[in-house]
Amino acid sequence: MRGAIAVLLAACLGACASTPPRNPLAQWHGSPNHNARSAQxxxxxxxxxxxxxxxxxxxxxxxxxxxxxxxxxxxxxxxxxxxxxxxxxxxxxxxxxxxxxxxxxxxxxxxxxxxxxxxxxxxxxxxxxxxxxxxxxxxxxxxxxxxxxxxxxxxxxxxxxxxxxxxxxxxxAGFGLWPRAVPAAPPPRFDPWLALRVIGYDLRDPAAAVRAFHRHYRASEGDAWEPEDAAILYDLQQQLLQLPPTAEPMATPSL
Missing domain, CATH: 3.40.80.10 (Peptidoglycan recognition protein-like)
Known part of the structure; x- marks a missing residue:
């Protein structure tokens, strides 16, 4: 008897563990159109x-x-x-x-x-x-x-x-976005701010964004543009634009 109860309890617990949380106030009509939240x-x-x-x-x-x-x-x-x-x-x-x-x-x-x-x-x-x-x-x-x-x-x-x-x-080792050995010179009308945004930086505080860029790519803390920054930014931007079509871009949240 105890063994039968134990088996029944285990089956119930297993079923509960495999059933997704559902609101008892609503009728469940499960949709397959979803996936797990995952890191990007x-x-x-x-x-x-x-x-x-x-x-x-x-x-x-x-x-x-x-x-x-x-x-x-x-x-x-x-x-x-x-x-x-x-x-x-x-x-x-x-x-x-x-x-x-x-x-x-x-x-x-x-x-x-x-x-x-x-x-x-x-x-x-x-x-x-x-x-x-x-x-x-x-x-x-x-x-x-x-x-x-x-x-x-x-x-x-x-x-x-x-x-x-x-x-x-x-x-x-192939991790992170990093400039190539000899970055190409940017075109005359190249916009470093646009490139900084394309890379991913938040520009609401421009000086802070430049400091973060320098910290990552120049091992410095300055918040003013330096002579080689444009070439580095242009190269990073080009690398992102040249990613293969199979590489999915960052997903922008939608409501």
Missing amino acids: LIVLHQTEMDSAQAALLTLRTRNAQGRVSAHYLIGNDGRLYQLVSEDARAWHAGAARWAGLHDLNSASIGIELDNDGHSAFSEPQLQALLRVLADLTARLDIPRHLIVAHGDIAPTRKHDPGVLFPWPRLAQ
Whole structure:
């Protein structure tokens, strides 16, 4: 008798687990026209804390601004921790925008890098990052060029992972949008602001957007245009425009 009850209970629990949530106030007429919410880009952060263990505590509780989390944390020793399921929203992006997307928590995977904000990123950590980027982009079908910084998507508030982060190292492995070795000179009427917007930057604060661009592509913090910026921006814009038709563009939210 007990065995039969156990089997029945297990069957009921299994059925409940496989049934999607439904509103009891409505008649269910299921439509096949839907898909799971999925990440479209990956956002890199740095913890700016003393250790991975301190970061783990914060990411499982809160910081001064409230509760925070990320999908992954990579320690300075290369150890990889997962804190949030990839199909759930981690609270890592905050108020941010990129390429027309406003709710970046819903559209991204957040990866925290154990770093105090002043030190170079370790080789084991970078190797672990490259491995997880290869896994995520392949398994979740995230375009390999859509690896961005927290400072890119929130230029007025954030600067991480900072000027010491080795973006060229990621580019050598095929991740992130990066200028080619010898960028072509832009045409005479080239508009750097338009290119900055095409790349994805929010231009509501132009100086902050230029600082974020410089931090990512020039390892500097200046907010005034520099001589080589136009060539870099033109090359990045051309790379985006030359993506194959099978590469889907960033989806703009619609109501």
